[in-house]
Amino acid sequence: MTFHGVRGSTACHGEETARYGGNTSCVVVDAPDQPLILFDLGTGSRYASVAAGREVLCLVTHLHWDHIQGLPFFPPMLDGDSRITVCAPSPLDGGSLDETMASIIRAPMFPVGLDAFPARPDFVGLDGGSVVISGVSVSSVEVSHVGKTFGYRLDVCGVSVAYVSDHQQPMDGSGPDPKVVDVCRGVDLLIHDSQYTAAELASRPDWGHCTPEFAIEVARASGAKHLVMFHHDPDRTDRQLDDLVEAHRDSVEPRITVAREGASIALGVG
Ligand SMILES: [Zn+2]
Numbered sequence: 436m437t438f439h440g441v442r443g444s445t446a447c448h449g450e451e452t453a454r455y456g457g458n459t460s461c462v463v464v465d466a467p468d469q470p471l472i473l474f475d476l477g478t479g480s481r482y483a484s485v486a487a488g489r490e491v492l493c494l495v496t497h498l499h500w501d502h503i504q505g506l507p508f509f510p511p512m513l514d515g516d517s518r519i520t521v522c523a524p525s526p527l528d529g530g531s532l533d534e535t536m537a538s539i540i541r542a543p544m545f546p547v548g549l550d551a552f553p554a555r556p557d558f559v560g561l562d563g564g565s566v567v568i569s570g571v572s573v574s575s576v577e578v579s580h581v582g583k584t585f586g587y588r589l590d591v592c593g594v595s596v597a598y599v600s601d602h603q604q605p606m607d608g609s610g611p612d613p614k615v616v617d618v619c620r621g622v623d624l625l626i627h628d629s630q631y632t633a634a635e636l637a638s639r640p641d642w643g644h645c646t647p648e649f650a651i652e653v654a655r656a657s658g659a660k661h662l663v664m665f666h667h668d669p670d671r672t673d674r675q676l677d678d679l680v681e682a683h684r685d686s687v688e689p690r691i692t693v694a695r696e697g698a699s700i701a702l703g704v705g
C-alpha cells in the first residue's frame with residue numbers, strides 16, 4: 436500500500452509541508468492477482484503507476500474536489516486499452532454517476548470533456564453494503580461528513596484495510612457511529628481522518644472532520660490493529676505532524692503512524 440496524497444481540502448506546497456507532502460487524498464493498494472485498487476482520486480493519483488493492461492478499481496469516498504480532482508490526470512485515462520472502474524456513492528439527485536462526473540470534467544472547467552479521453556471508465560454508483568466488484572470484496576458504509584460520503588473496507592489476500600478519509604466527529608461528545616465501527620472491525624489497517632486539532636474542531640464544528648483523538652477512539656472501538664492518521668489539514672506543518680508521530684510512538688493497541696506522501700506499508704508480509 437502506498438500513499439500518493441495525504442492532504443485534505445486542498446493541495447498545498449512550501450517548506451513547512453514538503454516532507455509529508457501536499458497532494459490530496461490517494462492511497463494505492465497493490466495486491467497480487469488483484470486489480471490495482473485506489474482509495475480516492477485526489478491530486479496524488481497522478482503519481483500512481485499502473486502497469487499496462489492492469490485492471491484498476493477506484494473507490495471514491497465522495498465527490499468533493501480533494502477526492503476526485505486527479506481523475507483527468509490519472510495516467511491510465513490516456514490509455515484506450517485501460518480498464519478502469521470508478522465506484523462512488525450514488526448521486527443523491529437520482530442521476531447517474533457518469534453524468535455527474537461528465538458535468539464536472541468539461542469546458543470551461545477543463546479543456547475537454549470526459550468523452551474525449553481515450554479511456555472509458557466504468558462508473559458505478561454504490562448504495563452501501565458489501566459487494567464484489569472487479570473480483571474484489573468491498574464493503575461501504577455511509578459516514579457522517581458534509582454530503583453523502585462512504586468509508587470503505589477491503590478484504591484482499593487475507594488482509595483487511597478500512598479507509599475513512601473524511602469523518603465528522605460528533606460534537607455532543609458521543610462516541611463513534613456503531614455502523615462505522617462495524618465496518619472497521621478488527622482490520623489490519625485503518626486509514627482515518629485526523630484533520631483538526633481540538634481548537635480547530637471547536638471553530639469548525641460542522642466542516643465534516645475530526646481530531647486525531649477521535650480517530651484513535653474509532654480504532655480502539657473497532658479493534659483495528661494499526662491506525663494511520665490521514666487527511667491532514669493543508670495548514671498542518673511537518674513539525675506538527677512530527678509531534679503527532681512522537682506523541683503516539685509507543686502505542687501498541689493500536690499501533691499509530693502518520694500518513695506521509697510516498698510512504699509504503701507492506702501488509703501480510705513476513
Ligand atoms: Zn476530503
Ligand SMILES: [Zn+2]
Pocket residue numbers: 497499580581601643
Ligand atoms: Zn469531503
